[in-house]
Amino acid sequence: MGSSQARRMPVMADVAREAGVSHQTVSRVLNEHPNVRSETRTRVLEAIDKLGYRRNLVARALVTKHSRTLGVVSFDTTLYGPASTVYGIEQAARAAGYFVSIVSLKSIDRSGVRDALDYLADQGVDGIVVVAPQRSAAQTLADLAPGVPIVAVEGGEAGDVSVVCVDQVEGGRLATEHLLALGHETVWHVRGPSDWLEAEGRVAGWRAALAQAGRAAPEPLAGDWSPRSGYEAGRSLASMAGVSAVFVANDQMALGVLRAFSEQGVKVPDQVSVVGFDDIPESEFFSPPLTTIRQDFDAVGRNSIEVLLRQIEGEGPRACERLVVPPSFVVRASTARA
Amino acid sequence: MGSSQARRMPVMADVAREAGVSHQTVSRVLNEHPNVRSETRTRVLEAIDKLGYRRNLVARALVTKHSRTLGVVSFDTTLYGPASTVYGIEQAARAAGYFVSIVSLKSIDRSGVRDALDYLADQGVDGIVVVAPQRSAAQTLADLAPGVPIVAVEGGEAGDVSVVCVDQVEGGRLATEHLLALGHETVWHVRGPSDWLEAEGRVAGWRAALAQAGRAAPEPLAGDWSPRSGYEAGRSLASMAGVSAVFVANDQMALGVLRAFSEQGVKVPDQVSVVGFDDIPESEFFSPPLTTIRQDFDAVGRNSIEVLLRQIEGEGPRACERLVVPPSFVVRASTARA
DNA sequence: GGGAAGACTGTGAACGTTAACAATGGGTCC
DNA sequence: GGACCCATTGTTAACGTTCACAGTCTTCCC
Known part of the structure; x- marks a missing residue:
């Protein structure tokens, strides 16, 4: 306290003077160059400590x-x-x-x-x-x-x-195969926006799994990752006949789907099974807790x-x-x- | 394609040479100094464009x-x-x-x-x-x-x-007053970790609102912001008698509380009212959609x-x-x- | 027409670091 | 004992920009 603008930051030359060496030796100590006598090194280190010197990384970046x-x-x-x-x-x-x-x-x-x-x-x-x-x-x-x-x-x-x-494709496949293995005839899909590669990958995995099982792939419903879009897709699905399993491209949309189902009196998982994607921290506490694909x-x-x-x-x-x-x-x- | 390492980036001096001026004039153009003849300026600009020059911000930072x-x-x-x-x-x-x-x-x-x-x-x-x-x-x-x-x-x-x-205190107050206004005798609170100032502020707002209404403040339940801690608090609350209104310090924990209530057959909002904090994108699609305090x-x-x-x-x-x-x-x- | 003000431009020196090279001193090897 | 190597240190020159200052050339006024 006192001086309005603490005296200027010490630079390498100041440290050198204090330690009685050249600035280059200071640089060597800082960069852990092997050829510095250990007694010199301590002297420099002490000077650095005493002056509160900090290396200027901008100057360093300029030259390196x-x-x-x-x-x-x-x-x-x-x-x-x-x-x-x-x-x-x-x-x-x-x-x-x-x-x-x-x-x-x-x-x-x-x-x-x-x-x-x-x-x-x-x-x-x-x-x-x-x-x-x-x-x-x-x-x-x-x-x-x-x-x-x-x-x-x-x-x-x-x-x-x-x-x-x-591996998004693999994720889509895992989700779909799981639902198929539970005995569902086919699996519906709420997809992410078409510009997203991740959305494409999940669609591809879902399609592949269905194809491999010889099942028809229904037209996927479009979403934009938001819970709201999932909600809207959920309302559509709830109004359709024969929907028993849905793979939703992310957990947020899955939440929306769950919400829509709950509003329409569709019981999950009794009437419809739902799988999400991402495993966000909330998923475990959805109603019901969400089965999902985790990304690391x-x-x-x-x-x-x-x-x-x-x-x-x-x-x-x-x-x-x-x-x-x-x-x-x-x-x-x-x-x-x- | 071709040269393995494109020839070195042009610097200000290169531009200067190309435009037939001094490096300082180039600098002036770049920094929009007023005293540059407009014909000179265009010449410099053209040279910059031709050479694909980009100013080196590191060098600039060093001197400025x-x-x-x-x-x-x-x-x-x-x-x-x-x-x-x-x-x-x-x-x-x-x-x-x-x-x-x-x-x-x-x-x-x-x-x-x-x-x-x-x-x-x-x-x-x-x-x-x-x-x-x-x-x-x-x-x-x-x-x-x-x-x-x-x-x-x-x-x-x-x-x-x-x-x-x-204004966390105001937020806590808003939440609590809302619940009180709905006719609840008192309001329980699931708080955030004690080291967090936000948690403290919300607690303070909640206390203040209760005190102002002349109601007793029950012991707050401790949480750590996670849905899981909310879930645990929710289980406790569900097992207690006389709980009709809960103010939860964030939406994630509120989700946990909702989940616990749902598991225990406690109906929200019929039996218990719940208010959260944050207004995360998911809140609108919780079951039921969450009343909450929004932070901008x-x-x-x-x-x-x-x-x-x-x-x-x-x-x-x-x-x-x-x-x-x-x-x-x-x-x-x-x-x-x- | 002399002078001053202002517009425009150039020159040299920073900024604080590392790189390249030179210099010193002590040892080792034959 | 001289050549040579290596560890240690110092000296000088970059890096690419902006700043301070010094020009030069107009223009304008009295």
């Missing part, structure tokens, strides 16, 4: 050309899936000593993704993770400003860029950072990896024998 | 001492509240031309917050928003590395640092950036602001006349 910052582009981090993935990414990145700079897109159009990418590249990030599971986003990645490594999460086919994703978002986040760092730090030509995380099945009380 | 990056420290961005707040912050920051660097804490202890703050300060952020509504976090902010402006979201009393928050996380995010920027860009002594966002009341179907 590495910011130790990773960029994350995501769509609507308010949703549980993206939020969890970003969280996993952030944890993994920090553990690896990287900062995380984030851009949340409100809507995904080609130019939005491109802008976000440019924006992050300008800032000098060492690599970028794109959590944007829409087809439109995935395509944009192909023709990106080169030079900065990229990993796509849930990124579809991926011509040129590495991808980490959950944490693993996705961790893996994407691993792949990205391999690209950043690795030598040689950038191999384009594709890493698939398996989903798992969580049985609760919303499904029953037909 | 401003990174145009804001730090965000948050606790568990997987929860709806923090996620929404961070989202609002990010949108507002980007709109103001700032990058956002984020640190998500797994648990909040004094040293965790301090480390996060140091970490961000090292990176050279121009300001920090701390979304850490625990008392322990709030206290740490007081004795922080000075020099970098800070705003606390949901930060409690705040000796020295600006705070933006939702978006406004909180926007306001916190406004306050922070005022501190960063404003001249003069840093005024310590306190901005309170009012909660609003959402009536749905989980409450009824006693």
